[in-house]
Amino acid sequence: MEKKLPNIEIIEKYCKGCHICVEFCPTKVLEMKGFVVSVKNLEACTKCMQCELRCPDFAIRVHAE
């Protein structure tokens, strides 16, 4: 069965580039592109939601469905 990938929405105008999501993602899905976070490796995402929970700036939403 094909793995259903989540949609990681990044609201760039809210991101302040604090690195928290990049550092605490257990499967290293995210990376910094300049001062703003972006998705590097979506296939590795396990939908643990740690990035969404820890983003202080409301800049990441993980839509798992």
Place this chain on the structure above:
Amino acid sequence: MAYDYDKWIRPGKLPHIWCPGCGHGIVMKGLIRAFDTLQLKKEETAIVSGIGCASRLPGYIDCCTLHTTHGRAAAFATGLKMARPEMKVILCGGDGDGTAIGGNHFIHACRRNIDMTYIIMNNYIYGMTGGQFSPATPTGHKASTTPYGNPDPNFDIAKLAIGAGATFVARGTAFHAAQLDKLIVEAIQHKGFSVVEILDDCPTTYGRRNKFKSVIEMMNRLKEISVPVKAAEKMTPEQLQGKVLTGVLYKEEKPEYCEQYAKVIERAQVGK
């Protein structure tokens, strides 16, 4: 589970003013998740705050909010709760606002056991006013007014609340974000004065003076120093040296102030 953050954010208010990596945003998210879990009504929920970085929080949340004078959140909130006992009243503020300038209001609100929830974001410093040391700054740590190290012992805010008579006391950290909303939900549901101390990071005025290279290092420190209450039961005092306990630290049932006051009114009106 997906939470509805947008429902509780005041339109057009984001991005917020907090610095990159500041934990207050994580706490605000936890509070919104708690509101969403409890399905609170906006017109029956009030957030009261004093002055400071943490006290900016009500400005972003779309419900009844009250931004008051420095340290006086508990006094204003007591008035609000007495006038409208059906409302859910949540106070929020920082360590300086709550335990120094508002120290008296805080301990007396604890003593009265009025049904409110106080969320204290402890970032060990007065962030907004320029990084002066607060009663929560650990001994030896640096602030703008203690450049050679703080000589004062610091408050343990949770113990202070227990000692003053709060009936629900919990502690969380900005690192353990998933736990925050659960603690806040339990605190709001508790009938009586509940205090949730949340250990936080201030990378701008505290972190850079105390040799933290990044926000990540500050977050990792929160992870290292915190020990869940249940795990601490099996640990020796030596192992607990320098650690802080997290989770629900204290809970008891006591008569609630608004109900007691209503009885006083009843007694006073007998025979009239």
